[in-house]
Every structure is written in structure tokens, then in C-alpha cells.
Amino acid sequence: MAELINIKVNGKNHHVTVDPEMPLLYLLRNNLRLNGPKYGCGIERCGSCMVLLNGKAQPSCVIPGAAAAVYEVTTLEGLTKNNVLDPIQEAFIEEQAAQCGYCISGMIISAKALLTENKNPTDQEIRQALQRNLCRCGTHTRIINAVKKAAAKMNKG
Amino acid sequence: MKQFNDIKSGRREFLRGSGYLLMGFTLMPGLGFTTEPDECYLPEQTLIADREAIDSWIRFDADGILTVLTGKMELGQGIRTALMQMAAEELDIDIKKVRIIIADTGQTQDERYTAGSGSIEGSGNAIRNAAAEARKYLMALAAKELGSNVAELSVKNGIVKSNKNQKTIAYKDLVKGKRFEAEVSEKSELKKPADYKLVGKSIKRTDINDIAAAKSRFIQDLRLPDMVHARVMRPPVYKASLVSLPTEQVQKSPGVLKVVVNGNFAAVIASQEYESMKALEKMKQTAKWESKPIMPLQAQLYADMVQNGNAGEMVEGDKKTSKKPSESAVMLEAEYKRPYQMHGSIGTSCAIGLWKDGQLTIWSHTQGVYPLRSTISDLVNLPLEKIRVIGVPGAGCYGHNGADDVGGDAALLALQMPGKPVRVQWMREDEHKWEPYGSAMVLKIKAELNPEGKVTSWQTDIWSDTHSSRPGGKAGHLIAGQHLEKPFTFEGGGFSGGSHRNSLPLYDFETKNVALHNYKGPLRTSALRSLGAYGNIFALESFMDELALKAGKDPVQFRLDHLTDDRAKEVITTLVKKTGWDLKKEPGIGKGFAFAQYKNNASYFAVKAEVKLDRAAQTYRLVKLTGVIDSGQAINPDGIINQTSGGMIQAASWTMLEQVNYSSDGIESNSWETYPIFRFEDVPDTEVFVIDRPELEPLGAGEAAQGPVSAAIANAIFDATGSRLREIPLTPDKIDWSKVS
Numbered sequence A: 001m002a003e004l005i006n007i008k009v010n011g012k013n014h015h016v017t018v019d020p021e022m023p024l025l026y027l028l029r030n031n032l033r034l035n036g037p038k039y040g041c042g043i044e045r046c047g048s049c050m051v052l053l054n055g056k057a058q059p060s061c062v063i064p065g066a067a068a069a070v071y072e073v074t075t076l077e078g079l080t081k082n083n084v085l086d087p088i089q090e091a092f093i094e095e096q097a098a099q100c101g102y103c104i105s106g107m108i109i110s111a112k113a114l115l116t117e118n119k120n121p122t123d124q125e126i127r128q129a130l131q132r133n134l135c136r137c138g139t140h141t142r143i144i145n146a147v148k149k150a151a152a153k154m155n156k157g
Numbered sequence B: 001m002k003q004f005n006d007i008k009s010g011r012r013e014f015l016r017g018s019g020y021l022l023m024g025f026t027l028m029p030g031l032g033f034t035t036e037p038d039e040c041y042l043p044e045q046t047l048i049a050d051r052e053a054i055d056s057w058i059r060f061d062a063d064g065i066l067t068v069l070t071g072k073m074e075l076g077q078g079i080r081t082a083l084m085q086m087a088a089e090e091l092d093i094d095i096k097k098v099r100i101i102i103a104d105t106g107q108t109q110d111e112r113y114t115a116g117s118g119s120i121e122g123s124g125n126a127i128r129n130a131a132a133e134a135r136k137y138l139m140a141l142a143a144k145e146l147g148s149n150v151a152e153l154s155v156k157n158g159i160v161k162s163n164k165n166q167k168t169i170a171y172k173d174l175v176k177g178k179r180f181e182a183e184v185s186e187k188s189e190l191k192k193p194a195d196y197k198l199v200g201k202s203i204k205r206t207d208i209n210d211i212a213a214a215k216s217r218f219i220q221d222l223r224l225p226d227m228v229h230a231r232v233m234r235p236p237v238y239k240a241s242l243v244s245l246p247t248e249q250v251q252k253s254p255g256v257l258k259v260v261v262n263g264n265f266a267a268v269i270a271s272q273e274y275e276s277m278k279a280l281e282k283m284k285q286t287a288k289w290e291s292k293p294i295m296p297l298q299a300q301l302y303a304d305m306v307q308n309g310n311a312g313e314m315v316e317g318d319k320k321t322s323k324k325p326s327e328s329a330v331m332l333e334a335e336y337k338r339p340y341q342m343h344g345s346i347g348t349s350c351a352i353g354l355w356k357d358g359q360l361t362i363w364s365h366t367q368g369v370y371p372l373r374s375t376i377s378d379l380v381n382l383p384l385e386k387i388r389v390i391g392v393p394g395a396g397c398y399g400h401n402g403a404d405d406v407g408g409d410a411a412l413l414a415l416q417m418p419g420k421p422v423r424v425q426w427m428r429e430d431e432h433k434w435e436p437y438g439s440a441m442v443l444k445i446k447a448e449l450n451p452e453g454k455v456t457s458w459q460t461d462i463w464s465d466t467h468s469s470r471p472g473g474k475a476g477h478l479i480a481g482q483h484l485e486k487p488f489t490f491e492g493g494g495f496s497g498g499s500h501r502n503s504l505p506l507y508d509f510e511t512k513n514v515a516l517h518n519y520k521g522p523l524r525t526s527a528l529r530s531l532g533a534y535g536n537i538f539a540l541e542s543f544m545d546e547l548a549l550k551a552g553k554d555p556v557q558f559r560l561d562h563l564t565d566d567r568a569k570e571v572i573t574t575l576v577k578k579t580g581w582d583l584k585k586e587p588g589i590g591k592g593f594a595f596a597q598y599k600n601n602a603s604y605f606a607v608k609a610e611v612k613l614d615r616a617a618q619t620y621r622l623v624k625l626t627g628v629i630d631s632g633q634a635i636n637p638d639g640i641i642n643q644t645s646g647g648m649i650q651a652a653s654w655t656m657l658e659q660v661n662y663s664s665d666g667i668e669s670n671s672w673e674t675y676p677i678f679r680f681e682d683v684p685d686t687e688v689f690v691i692d693r694p695e696l697e698p699l700g701a702g703e704a705a706q707g708p709v710s711a712a713i714a715n716a717i718f719d720a721t722g723s724r725l726r727e728i729p730l731t732p733d734k735i736d737w738s739k740v741s
Helices: A024-031 A087-094 A104-117 A123-129 A140-156 B012-018 B079-091 B120-146 B171-175 B206-212 B248-252 B273-286 B298-308 B369-380 B403-415 B428-434 B479-483 B533-551 B555-561 B566-579 B637-657 B706-721
Strands: A003-009 A012-018 A051-053 A056-058 A072-074 B058-060 B066-069 B098-101 B153-156 B159-162 B168-170 B228-233 B241-244 B256-262 B265-270 B288-290 B313-317 B330-338 B350-356 B359-364 B387-391 B422-425 B441-449 B455-464 B511-518 B589-597 B604-614 B619-630 B685-691
Touching: A003 A024, A012 A024, A024 B273, A051 A104, A056 A104, A087 A104, A087 A140, A087 B206, A104 A123, A104 A140, A104 B206, A123 A140, A140 B637, B058 B120, B058 B171, B066 B079, B079 B098, B079 B120, B079 B206, B120 B153, B120 B159, B120 B168, B120 B171, B159 B171, B168 B171, B228 B273, B228 B403, B248 B256, B248 B273, B256 B273, B256 B403, B265 B273, B265 B403, B298 B441, B298 B455, B330 B533, B350 B403, B359 B369, B359 B403, B369 B387, B369 B403, B369 B479, B403 B422, B403 B479, B441 B533, B455 B533, B533 B555, B533 B589, B533 B637, B533 B706, B555 B566, B555 B589, B566 B589, B566 B604, B566 B619, B566 B685, B589 B706, B604 B637, B604 B706, B619 B637, B619 B706, B637 B685, B637 B706
Parallel strands: A003 A072, B066 B098, B228 B422, B359 B387, B455 B511, B619 B685
Antiparallel strands: A003 A012, A051 A056, A051 A072, B058 B066, B153 B159, B159 B168, B228 B265, B241 B288, B256 B265, B313 B511, B330 B441, B350 B359, B350 B422, B441 B455, B589 B604, B604 B619
């Protein structure tokens, strides 16, 4: 039955009373009203629901909210600080790296985790880092370019 | 002149700022809609019944903001930006002062379906003409105000200036927020392409700002006050009937508000989304079904198609059997196959229904709000005027997927929950198993080659199920409609031109014929991006390479030798220039070429595919796709590149990996594990060149790549391995590796 969960999302502490087994995705979307992470497959095979757990990109559609509460959670919303976009978000806009856009939250989250670890990824490393994220519109080429551009921006400071 | 009351100051900041949903919002009395922008999705109804009225397509408010109205839907193709560009261009106003309202039966005109790459040609031209007419009207007003002749006026950023006395007046001071109340005459003069400032420019899509910043609102993200959540339990297999469903257990599941069972349509409504999912699981465990096997089985499918397809009818070309082959000619024949394939939207189908005060409102990512409205009217037996369908973008659909079906689900369930918005979203498994697939096809081509290496006759035979079963007003085309206790029947046989799209070669052959054999197949099918063109072009452009080989000609030159259409030739020669086409053999590398004009009347597209073999692993990788497209007047070149490159990657995924697998017990491709699509490591590099022809009509571009890409890959595989693969997917196990040196 419902339990009180204390969870830190996008730098803020939240107290929510929910079924502790409920996957993190539904807690984020329905209880915290964050639309970044999206339902795509429910079995961690499409990456639409990617969030950062302590900085690591992970799907949120299976992990129970209670289990996720030990991590600091970041969604796409959390990358924008005081209305200033993250360089990755800027790069996606500059490269027009979206068609329908449904997968983009997951893409940016995976890219964020990558660029935190690896400042200068090769094409191949970018592909590997995004391998868990599906895009059906075929925007992959632009997404790779956007990640490269973001890396260049971040290295410039 | 009547004042518009839908555009009031105060709301506009949100409208302009959001740039995404672009709907006005009003408080809905009694429903407690708050004023938070992302919670208000019920724009005031402002529909003008007159399609010819300027105000049906464009409106100015008192502050000079131009509202464009389109009946077409945003599907990720960037149609909003392109249409705003076209309107802003004709009127010479700053595009930042333009907003757009998309498909809503309460606001926009009936423009049927957003399909067939027809939005620019259809809606775009209507908006362009309305804007030109509005300009003429505004010029007449301005001439009076400024004491000038129309000929002495010029416009910049919405300010009209008299070149006689240098006086100026803004559009907004001419319109003052009033309606135009004039009709669009066919004769309004359009701006000359040479004077274009916006059309032809790669204006950035403002909706991408919102997507990247998590501010966009997809249908899946709408959250209406008091909203409840529903999940539908689909049968395990198409024609199963529900034998028993003990509902007590499900009723007791936490949060459950209602269990709805009507024939084979069963659903659960709960307060919270997760509760509805848990209740659905319980329901599935207790439900007992009686199944009917799916026949014929997949292994016999293609043979069954040819055996049980109808006798065939000449549908294209000379419509007569070819003359007796000449003795000096060589006959060539081949058979190609494509399997059932999925749309595979990344977001699952979703809709919200609200039944309140005798009015049914459906929020939907449908491709056609008006046809969905009439279909729902049929389904729930309500008159059209009691139903409103509001289009809200979803994940990319690439044709007729589950969007309309889930709209029907939401309508039925909303009627069970008066006063509360009911949100229905499909689970991934249901999306995979229940969406209508692109039909499997068998294509037999026979051609005659004369001693000079020219094709003299060509005959294609197509076996295919329908490529269009869009509901268009018939509830029997919705899954829910077929599952009710008193079911609506699916009136099949709606075999349309989709099956033989692009089957007729654009090449100049003496005689050409296409016969279509309609086949009612075992799986549910409808429009998948490019319909039959994908399979037809795969066969046609593969066979052109087979003929070129037989004739001892370079495949590109062989095509050019059979073409008189200058634009067709130019996309091909441009591709050759850009990629340096030659047939020099490089070990382990294959190059393939293909060309088509989509529908034989829309965009011209040529593509080169490059594959690289890994002989040790007996596999190949698609390394690069390069495309050249001529869509006539390019409204937004970057938009064309984005969609074309996307189409190339998607078509490559279809071609190399995809087929819907099924057994007699049901669809086996029920997840991304069992229906794999391209992931990043599979994706080739892509490059697209646009031939812009500002002086010509704009042509639909969104589906041009699908067919040619498939044949270019097959041709590249042949070049590299000597194996001619004629059955999609072109998996490496179909290659005869013993022939590969």
C-alpha cells in the first residue's frame, strides 16, 4: 500500500505518498508533473523515459519509485537552470535535431551522462552511449551532430 | 465587421510564448479548469463554416499577430513552420508575429487526412491564396488611409508605406482586430518567387525549442483537472471472443472506478494511471478467451497471396497485354516480396475523452480530426455537432497507426464517466500487436530487352492487401467498433490506389502494364508511409539493375537512357556529381543506386547506398546513404532535408531488419526485442542535397525516400556479393557467402 517516499528530483526534495512499487516514471510524470521522461515500452528497451540517477543515464519505467529514492534524480527539466539551457539543449536546437521530438528528452539525458564522463567523444562513442535510445523518425544523424556540437561548446567553456 | 473574441490580449503572451500547442484557452465553466497554461486545452470554438472565407485560414488580431489556421496535423514533419512561412511571405510580416492553430473541428477547416505528403500542396496553397487575398484587401484599405494608389505602396514587417508621400500605417491599424469578411478569389496575385524573403529559407522550427527544453506538450502529456486513467484489455489474438471475465477482483483493485465490459471490448478506469495498469494486469489474469487461429501461417503467406489473390485487374499503363515478344528480345522475370511491417511509433497511442453537458470532446493525435469525428459519431451514435475532436501532436505516426483506434476507446470510455476527462494510453505490447501494418506484397515483373539494350515491354503483377483502411466515418474500422457486443462490421475491400502506387515505371518503355491482385490477408493493414510505393519501388528499381546487368550497361546510365523527364535526369546526374558514381570494384564494398518520383507526380528522389562487408562475421553494414531531392519550390530546405534524411534512415531500417512475425496464436512481434528497428550503431551516415526550383509548384516531400532506399541497398548488396536479394528484410543470412571472394 501507499508509502511516504522522500525523493530528490532536479535539486528539490519531494515527499510523495505512493505505491512504493510504482515505477519512478509514473511518480515523475503524474505526481511531480514532469513531462520530460516519457512512456515508450515499459521494459527498458527504448530510452524514452531516461533520467539521470546520480548522473548516470537510466530508464525510469521499471525501477520502483522507492528504490530510486536513494539517488538524486534529474529529468530534462532539471538541465535548464534559471531559464538558461544546458549546452546540449542549445545544440539540439541549433542542429534542429528533432522531428516529432518524442524521444528527444531521453536522447539529451543520455548525452548529458556521456559528456559528463567523456568530454571529447568520438562518433562511435556517441553511438554507443545512445544505443539504448530509439528514434523512429530517423533523426539519428542530427542527434549525433548535436552531441558533437554540445561537446565543442562545453569544452570552450 | 465583427470583432474576434478568440484573440484577447493577455492570452496571447502564452500563445506566442509556448509556440507549441498554440491554442487559446478558456475557463470551462463548472469543470474547474485552472488558468495554468499547461492545464488548459479547450480553446474557444471559432470555426467559420465558409471554406472560401479569408478568415477561415488567416486572422489578424488588434496587435498585429497573424493567426494561421490549418486543418492539417503536426506529425513531426514541421508543417507548422512551413505554413507560417508561406503566410508571412505573402503578407510581408515578421514570422515571429505569426502563430498557428492546427487541426481542430472547433476551429479549423475540414482538410481530411494529413497524408500522402499533401499538406504543402493542399493546406499550403489555401493559406497562401488566403494571405494573398488578405494582402490585396489590406492594400486597398491602406491606399485609402495613406492617400495613395495601391501601386505606390510597399510593405515591410507588416508596415505599409506609401512611396508617394512616405506615410506609413501598420496592418494592425488597418485591421483593428476585425474579420476580413471577404472571400478568397482564385485570382489574387501571388508574390513572385524572385521577391521571396522567407520562403526558401531554412527557418528554424520554434517547436524544437520547446522539445529541447521539456516545454512541449504531446497528447501523452496533457493533464486535465479531475482526469482519470483507463487501460483497454485487448484479446490475445485478432478474432478471439471473451468467454468469461470475473470483474469482482478487478473492481476491488486499488483506485478502480469502473470496469467496462461490452462484448469483447473490456477496459478499466481508475483514479491513477498506475492503478489502471495494475488493474489491467489482474483483468488479463482472470479473463478467459476463445481464440481462432490466424491463417495462413507466415511460412505459407506469400504462396497463399499468389494463389488466393483475385484474378487481377489492369490498373496502370497501357492496360492491355503486351504484344508477342519479338524473337531477338530477351525476356527477364523476377519476383520480389515485402513482409508486413510496422509504423512502430515510439510513443504509444493515446487520447482523452470528455463527456460533459451533452458534448463529447476528444483530444487526439489523429491524422484527420474531421474523419475521426464522423467515425466516433458512428461509434457512439451522437450527431456530429455534439462531438469535437481537437488535434494534439503525438509521437511520429508515419501513417495510419493506433491514433484513431484509441480515439474510439476514449469516446466509449468517456461516455461511461460523465463529467471527467478519461485518458487512455495503449501499452507497448498492444501498440505492436494491434496497429494496422503496412501490407505484405508480392511483386512479379516481366520485361523484354531488345538487342540495343532497351526495354520494350514491362509487366508488373502485384499481390497485396489494402494500404488504406482509415476509418473515414465507419466505426467498423476501429478496433473498439469491431469488439462491441453489437459489433460494427469492417467493410473491407476498400482497396485503393495505394497498392499500386509507383508501380508504373516512369521510364519510357514501349508498353507498360500493371495488374493488381487484391488479397485479403491475415493481418490488419492500412497506410504506412508511402503505402505500396515502398514495395513497388523496391521491385522496380531492383529489377532495373537486373536488366542493366543483362544489357551490360551501367545501372545509372541504363536509367538515364530510358528517361526523358528533365527533372528526373537532373536528380540522377546531381547525385552522380555529388558522390562520384562509378562501378569500380572495391573489395568488400558495394554501391547501389535507385530513383523514383513519388506517386509519379510529387518529389523526385535519387539515392546512393554504400555497404561494407564483414566476411568473417558474414554480415554487412550500411555505411552511407546520399540522397538528392527535387520537391519543386522548397518552402523550408532544412525541413525537407530533415524529413528526407529521416525517411532514408527509417526505410533502411524497414529494409534491413523489419518484419512482423506471427503464429497461429497471434502476433509474435510484441516488443522492440521481437521487432527490432535501427539503433544508433546500425544507422548509416546520411547526406541530402535539395534542388530548389522556386519558380515551380511545391511538391510533397515526406515519403519520397522510402522506396528508392530499399532498392539502393539491395543493389549495393548485389554489387558487393553477387547475391540478388529479392525478399525484404535483406538480412545477411540471405546472402550466398560462398560467392563472396
